[in-house]
Amino acid sequence: MSRLLPVEDAQARLLALRDPLPPENIAFSESLGRYLSHDIVAKRDQPAAPxxxxxxxxxxxxxxxxxxxxxxxxxxxxxxxxxxxxxxxxxxxxxxxxxxxxxxxxxxxxxxxxxxxxxxxxxxxxxxxxxxxARGSDFIAGAPLLPAGTRLHPGAIAAAIMGGAAQLGVGARPRVAILTTGDELVQPGRALAPGQIPDSNGTMLAAMLAGEPALVSLPLHIRDDREILARVLKDLARRHDVIVTVGGASVGDHDHVRGALDDAGGTIDFWKIAMRPGKPLIAGTIGDALLLGLPGNPSSAFVTATLLLIPLVRHLAGARDPLPQVRQAALAVSLGPGGQRRDYLRARLDGGLLTPFDGQDSGRTFPLAAANALVIRAIGAAPRDAGEPASYIDIA
Missing domain, CATH: 2.170.190.11 (Molybdopterin biosynthesis moea protein, domain 3.)
Known part of the structure; x- marks a missing residue:
């Protein structure tokens, strides 16, 4: 069996596939949530007089x-x-x-x-x-205010303006296409035939990217057809920086993403990660576009988007630290040992205590509605008792 890629290696390889997009100058009113492309240095003393x-x-x-x-x-x-x-x-x-x-x-x-x-x-x-x-008690001319790669929140924007900046240079917003695949999927709100399910993943991923500096196209859906998928991928690659496919990334007879990527003239950089959920993830390129093939189960799509898609978008937009921040909190309940893949357990953080949900099947959507954290359980981790610390990622 081929070796599964560690999560950190997958993140590093994905971000290394493309440099951040070229910067652009924008007005302060458009800068919220964007990433600075250069250091902001004060041009004046603040206050300028006592x-x-x-x-x-x-x-x-x-x-x-x-x-x-x-x-x-x-x-x-x-x-x-x-x-x-x-x-x-x-x-x-x-x-x-x-x-x-x-x-x-x-x-x-x-x-x-x-x-x-x-x-x-x-x-x-x-x-x-x-x-x-006193004059200069806030900062003096020449003082560094904000380093390149800073995400601009209201306080940072105020500091840049007070420092004398006339406009801001930020990373461009990557253009992202979301493409769901599967004959069983039906657009939200439409009647379902036996064996069909609503297509929730496309809308979920678009919502996850809504707070990011990205230009996201309305999610598309196509049936399980390798030829059609290859043609759509080739077309999307001409107009987007990132193509996200959902489903079809595994090895089943109707999993066509790998083959369609090859047919479209693309290349695979890596496939399969040592994580659960989310093992059958594909990363590659088609021309200048990046392709990220996420698994189709809702929790798998959510977790892999948290760990790879969102960091990729932030990297392309110029973020200094695009990866999710890992935090620590005590467990409210005991946690069993780790297996052969790193687990990202849907959990609830409440009152400073982490409670992983009992049902961690990747096909379950309801735990995502209640989760505000992903508890990280390392490969081969020893069991832990309630009260012991655990690593987690905030997804609230």
Whole structure:
């Protein structure tokens, strides 16, 4: 029997088949969820000048405990009209620039104003420099803000804008085609004849990619016909970066993905992985397109998409760390020994405890609805008791 490829080797070989797509410049409003193609370095100090962190009055610390003469007001977004003289105070608001000569802010709750006279009524600032945001206290010009490959979330976008970026360079979105195969499959919502089942995998995979930076075509379905499949693969390869087939990846009489890939002029890079579910997975190329042939059972398709399809899409889109993050949590129940393939067990993480489901058959769909984690059980792993740690992948 041929040696099954370890999961890590399969992931590495798949990502090595193609470099990330060329970058493109986009507006900030389009950048959420995209991956930076270059480092973001600050072009300015933030703050660019000392600012007040509170509403109150700018003073000289040496003039405490007052009283002071109120010498004006500094609105947010405007430069102070003049320096602060000794014995004077200027009304100031949160985020406003301090005038030259001021080194402390006394908050408005600690003082009382009577005309132009300001007196201390509370404890006052505890130290020189109180309630001031120093220039460059957030970051300074030239400081690295975001490394290439960062996925842009709202906070990262804000940091890039505050650092002075005018637009963002990001990896292009890979074009992904999803193709389900099988005579037994019927489009969702249509009547079923005996022996037929609804085609859930295409919609499931499209939903899994909905939050990723990808351009996903509506799922297609074709019957079990090698000639038709080869023709469709050849056509899709001209217009897509990734083709995902679902079903037909095993060795049955009606499993045509390998043969159709060959007929279409493609090549196989690897086939079969030491994992459960998901062993009969195919990876190859057709021209410039990548082909990922997933197993047809729903759980197998879901698990292999989590471990290989989503990382591939993220890699092509420019991600620095495209693989799913492995976490640790305690088991709520005991876990039996591992077998000859690495297991990815559908499980529920609740209250910090992992509970793998009893039914792990790859044809079962219902556990996917309740699962929010995949518990990882290594090849040949020893049994573990409740309370012991286990590795898992978050799929919530």
């Amino acid at each position: 600012l007040s962190a509170m509403d109150g009055y700018a003073i000289r610390f040496a003039d405490l405990p007052g009283p002071w003469t109120i010498a004006g007001e500094i609105p947010v977004g405007a430069a102070p009209a003049h320096p602060l003289a000794a014995g004077s105070a200027m009304r100031i608001f949160t985020g406003a620039m301090l005038p030259d000569g001021a080194d402390t802010v006394v908050i408005q709750e600690d003082v009382a104003a009577d005309g132009a006279r300001l007196t201390l009524t509370g404890d006052g600032p505890a130290a020189h420099g109180a309630h001031i945001r």
